[in-house]
Amino acid sequence: MKIALLTAVAMVAFAANSVLTRLAFATAGAEPLSYTAIRLASGAVVLFLLLSLRQGQPMRTVGGSWRAAAALFGYAIAFSVAYILLGAGTGALILFASVQIGILGWAILKGDRPGPLEWLGLGTALAAFAWLVSPGLVAPHPLGTILMIFAGLCWAAYTLLGRGSKSPLVDTAGNFVRTIPAAALLLLAATFGQPIEFGAAVYAVTSGAVASGLGYAIWYAALPGLPRTTAAIVQLTVPAIAALGGVLFIGEALTTRLIVASLGILGGVALALIGADRRRRASTR
Template sequence: MTGLATTAFAANSVLCRLALSHAAIDPATFTLVRLASGTGVLCLMLSLRRKHERPGGSWPASVALFVYAVAFSFAYVSLPAGTGSLLLFGAVQATMVGYGLVRGERLSALQWFGFTIAVAGLAAIVAPGASAPSVTGACLMLTAGAAWGAYSLLGRGIADPLGATAGNFTRSLPIAICLSLGALSFGTDLTSGGIALAILSGAVASGIGYTIWYAALPGLTPAQGASVQLSVPVITALAGALVLGEALSLRLSISSLAILGGIALVFSSRERALSSSS
């Protein structure tokens, strides 16, 4: 289940990039269709689990979810799938670790080393150069990662993550509709292929993907759950090369090693510290 979930997460990036790079749909409509189809699947899963159950969630988490989804879509207008996934994942983990530091969490020397390497990797991938990604796209994806990190933090300790996710997706829809209506004045690109890709992203990669992930989480420790997500940017980069013909540049490879290796150091050290204290 963990393998299926991480593959679904990677598929989100590939599907979004495939739709937007071919102008099959505009980013605002992609966001709306993705959130709407994801809402439908999650609410269906919720109704199948227990009848007459109302979705949970909160408005702050729903806003964070929407900011993630819309920044994610607009970023992939100009970013390759692998680069976008790496920026997204790095920003998510940096946000969560940074929040822990603000709250007074102490890191060991090895954890600080890993965190510094990861941040340096993020800086390297957006630094000016011939293979540098779009500045606008990179900033949007970093914003998406920070929003997803905030969404994850807001969801900590929730007893029913599936119900909360269904509720958050539902609440995000009115905001996405307003965005899509506002984008109409600038013109929209819409094809049946683009709609199909957005539905696959929302219903399968997001709705079913999140459901599988929540089913897999009870069998993983927190550090394992965080560490296994290290595979998502790698899967995305490989899929981007196979499906989209994107090049695996030296800058992306080195930055990937720095970011993913640094984060792995942070979480592996944390796991050892928790094990020794228990």
């Protein structure tokens, strides 16, 4: 029950990033440079404090790597700009699909040979994704789509760089800390253009400190109790939660296109993950 509760809270936190960011741009006059800077800095502060409390002393070494921090920064800035143009649910779905397809694509490029079930799932997800972003009256904004795909690929790179980490929370905190110089430059550039709106800053702090910082801490507390495939599949709930949050808090509409595409993308990725898990188990027998 504890693992299930921690997992549910973490998924809501991850989805909240999309809802909070969309709220900031739709209702609070946010602009992407300062929003990204405040979000990253807030996440760094909270993760630093959490690790210091856990260790009983200030964090003395910075984990992670500059490559991972660069991927994290690329994700954060593209994510912010994309949400000027996309709805919460649509953005979360494009982000999630790009992350998973990016990771699966990298595995194939590195020599992994998916089985029939994995190819079926990947093909279904790609077809549904292509239909979602294809031109039409209800298609997502093309520039927003491109930016969110870039954000997803950056997050896929961040995930791949972090695989095998013995201390994922320490490395995540270190990566956030490493983004602070770039975040400071963003904040400096933003203040030349316009003053930072108080409401937008509150959304950015909440996204960085709570939805990101505390969300990652809760997720890493739940992960040891989850099988690898379960951990991957449970993240399929994030776009759905984000879409629901968009409806409840922003008044966004759930279009038929988004619902059908979501079923195709999430179902296809789930099928690919299940197929990959079966293939790994068979190879170890």
